[in-house]
Each structure stands twice: as structure tokens, then as C-alpha cells.
Amino acid sequence: MSFLMDNWILASVTLASGGLLAFEMFRGGRGDELSPQDAVQQINRHKAVVLDVCNPEEFAQGHIVGSRNVPLDQIKGHKQLPSKKDQPVVVVCQAGIRARKAASVLRAEGYTQVNVLAGGLRAWREAQFPVER
Template sequence: MNFIIENWYLILLALVSGGMLLAPVLMGGGAGGLTAANAVQLINREKAVVIDVCAPEEYAAGHVGGAKNVPLAQLEERLPSVVKNKAVPLVMVCARGVRAQRAVAVAKKLGYDNAQALSGGLAAWREANLPVEKG
């Protein structure tokens, strides 16, 4: 108990820094991703391929039109067979954007340098009133 009283400022600093690290995750996927509008431009202008990294059940409940479902756990094995051209831009999508950020790291490790995550995920896509397919 004495340690806590004497070092309250260290504990406060740890809590504040932890909160700052969690803020991007709680706000929908963090920085560095594409907005829904930018994703649409990338899809239309540069023929980007949309990869949905959700589980098959989530994908069936709703996904970006034309998206290919490759669950995050299978991404490293299946992505090279789904998208053979590594120069094609990839838009990674999940429900909120967190898994999509991890998928970008996996894709870049595999040599897909034009991979980007949809910031905010499918929720941001729906919020922008963009079409969602089911099934």
C-alpha cells in the first residue's frame, strides 16, 4: 500500500499511456486506414480488390459488394491464390477495422505493398450509406 501512495504519479502515467494506446482501437481501427470514400475511389479508379477478413458467418451477414472472403486466420495461406498480382491495390475490410489492420501487416509481409485497411471497417462503410451485399 505504501508503494502505491509514494508512486501514485507512476501509476497515473501508466494508466494514461495505456488509455492513449487503446483509444484508436476503441474508436474503430486506428489511424492510417482508408476512409470509405477513398476506398471507393481506389476500387473504381485502380481496380482495387476488396478482401473481407471476417469469419464466414460475419461475411454472409453482410459485406462490401464484390469483396472476397479470406478469414484472417487463413490469410497467409490463401491470399496468394486469391490475388495473384501483388501490384494490385488491396482494401482489407472487417467489422470495425482492427482485424483489417492486422491483415495489412500480413499482406505486406507477403509482398502486397499496396494493401490498406478500411478505417472503421464495415461499420464505416454502412455509415457512409454505401451498398452492402448479403449471402
């Protein structure tokens, strides 16, 4: 007990960092996010399907080459979803918020390899990767 009293700052920092770690684990963390570079590897090496969950107007303004437009509000059971539940999927939107919601829906539907493009299409463009209209 005297160690804790003598080193209360160390004990406080240890407890705080442990609490933050536990919070991230329970919140789900961001372990399912891919950088644009990692997404390219998933697409090229593992034939990942890219699902763009933006609305059709946003999709028409620019999207990842070869991506499928499946708006977030239509994602459950959409005909453009991969038929194989173990097929790698990269979900993208403009900034990543809708993509995370869509990824949760896909996991609930039984898809096992679902990732989100961190930073969304903005990050993709910042990395200077191609988009098409």
C-alpha cells in the same frame, strides 16, 4: 538556458508534441487507412480488390459488394488473394482491428499496395454505401 527556464511551458509542449509525433511514426501511424469514400475511389479508379477478413458467418450477414471473403486465420497464401503483388488491396472487417492485422500479414507476404478501410464495415454502412448478403 534562460530561455528554456523562462518558457518552460512552451518547451514542455514542444517536447510532448515531438514525442507524440515520433511515437506515431514508429508505431506505423494510420497512413494506410482509407475512408469509405477513398476506398470507393481505389475500387473504381484503380481496380482495388476488397478482402473481407471476417469469419464466414459475419460475411454472410453482409459485406461490400464484390468483396472476397478471406478469414484472418486463413490469409497466408489463400487462393483468393490477388496473384499480382502490386495490385491495390483494401482490407476490411467489422471495425478495422482484424483488417490491420491482415494488412500486416499481406505486406510481409510482399503486397505493396495494401490499405485498410478505416472503421471497417460499420463506417461503410454509416456512409450509406451498399452491402450485399
